Amino acid sequence: MQRFVVLAVFLLLVVGGGLLLGGLSVVGDWYGNLAKPAFNPPPWVFGPVWTVLYVFIAIAGWLVWQRDRSGWAMRLWAVQLLLNFLWTPVFFGAHRIGLALVIILLTVVAILSFVVSAWRKHRAAAVLFLPYAAWVAFASVLNAAIFLLN
Structure with a gap:
């Protein structure tokens, strides 16, 4: 039973945190007025995709947490989540496209x-x-x- 409580905590942290950041980020006119490439997905794609990915991220963290709470995999899981959560306020909040690019590239790494x-x-x-x-x-x-482009 305790395992599933921990899973619920991971889901709340990751999915809840991601959705909260997404909900607090007002895309508005600034983003709407940016020049975007032809391959830019429609806005409605991002919410469902990120929701599914956040569930995967939470489950992955939970799986690693059960076996090796202080190992490299768990540390890297925490680093990627921190970088992931940092990107949205930098890009949409601070309008720092270049800094956001550095953050997202570090997130990929x-x-x-x-x-x-x-x-x-x-x-x-x-x-x-x-x-x-x-x-x-x-x-x-x-x-x-x-x-x-901008």
């Missing part, structure tokens, strides 16, 4: 480092991060394109 670190001992957690890695890599290209 942290995600891939987590996958490598977790692969042998926590394969399921590493696999749960693969769609996340792909989406954040795409988001990095999108961030870079917006930076270059």
